[in-house]
Amino acid sequence: MLAPDGLVIVRRLQALLLCCANIELRWHDLAVAAADMEPSAPALLEIESAAKVSPSRLHGRGLYAARDLKAGTLLTLYPIHAIGDADHSLTLDDSGHFDRATTWPYRVSCSHDGLERMGLPGDIWLDANPEAALAAGWLGHMVNDAAVVASGSDADIEEYYEAARGQANVVLVPLSEAPPLMGWVTRCAIERGTECVGTYGHDYWLSRDGGRPPAYTDRVLQAAKSGWKAEQSRAQQEVARRYVHETALLGALLESAVEGADG
Numbered sequence: 001m002l003a004p005d006g007l008v009i010v011r012r013l014q015a016l017l018l019c020c021a022n023i024e025l026r027w028h029d030l031a032v033a034a035a036d037m038e039p040s041a042p043a044l045l046e047i048e049s050a051a052k053v054s055p056s057r058l059h060g061r062g063l064y065a066a067r068d069l070k071a072g073t074l075l076t077l078y079p080i081h082a083i084g085d086a087d088h089s090l091t092l093d094d095s096g097h098f099d100r101a102t103t104w105p106y107r108v109s110c111s112h113d114g115l116e117r118m119g120l121p122g123d124i125w126l127d128a129n130p131e132a133a134l135a136a137g138w139l140g141h142m143v144n145d146a147a148v149v150a151s152g153s154d155a156d157i158e159e160y161y162e163a164a165r166g167q168a169n170v171v172l173v174p175l176s177e178a179p180p181l182m183g184w185v186t187r188c189a190i191e192r193g194t195e196c197v198g199t200y201g202h203d204y205w206l207s208r209d210g211g212r213p214p215a216y217t218d219r220v221l222q223a224a225k226s227g228w229k230a231e232q233s234r235a236q237q238e239v240a241r242r243y244v245h246e247t248a249l250l251g252a253l254l255e256s257a258v259e260g261a262d263g
Helices: 004-025 027-035 043-048 113-118 154-167 202-206 218-242 244-262
Strands: 051-055 061-065 074-077 082-084 089-091 125-127 170-174 182-186 195-198
Touching: 004 027, 004 082, 004 089, 004 244, 027 043, 027 244, 043 074, 043 244, 061 074, 061 195, 113 244, 154 202, 154 218, 170 195, 170 218, 182 195, 182 218, 218 244
Parallel strands: none
Antiparallel strands: 051 061, 074 182, 082 089, 082 125, 170 182
16 A cells, blocks of 8 residues: 555646646637636647647657747647656556556656645656647657667767757757646747757667666766756746746646645
8 A cells, every 4th residue: 555645646646647638638728718818828829739740751750840930939748648756657548558568758757846846756757648649739749859879878978969959949848837747849940841859868768668877977967968958948948938827827727736636
């Protein structure tokens, strides 16, 4: 049986998962209503139509700009079909995808400072089911990485971040006021029809198929900080500035869900 604090964490994770599923399912209606609120949050509708999925030049399918986009645009959200931490794994997906899976290629770490105020651990992960129907505004799992890590050597990791810095045009960031939501943000202006490619980090690639990433060296820390973390920090600040009302609305819905679980 779970310890009492474990039960609390599970209830909160369940509440967040259900709330995220409802937000995704009702995104269009929420976006329309948000545009008429006071204060208005019109950008939710813009997110719905910012990107589309098409065959990729890199791998399988990818995400493409559906219109010309300015730098600092919140392109799409990362879908949350499963959520968990080191000890818990929850999903509402009844397709059997997560039961059958032996690897988790769509799982991303949720680097969200705001989780602490919800009484959740900081090692939350999010996962998406690529077999699920695509939802406009929630296409983040379709973004391909601009590069792939060849091995765990310092030189290969440095090369990966250097390639990502030169080629990635979007970056995945936590929406500060709306944990656990994550979104892809444009690093630069992107023309309509351009594939949006990002950086998942060397840990992501080297931990696939049960692998274990090597310990961080000073060279790897410097490469990650200059080639990815700095971009993520800048993009996160830009989203917080440009999407104040949108993230506040989403955050209020999520916090209300957690409070309801505790009640």
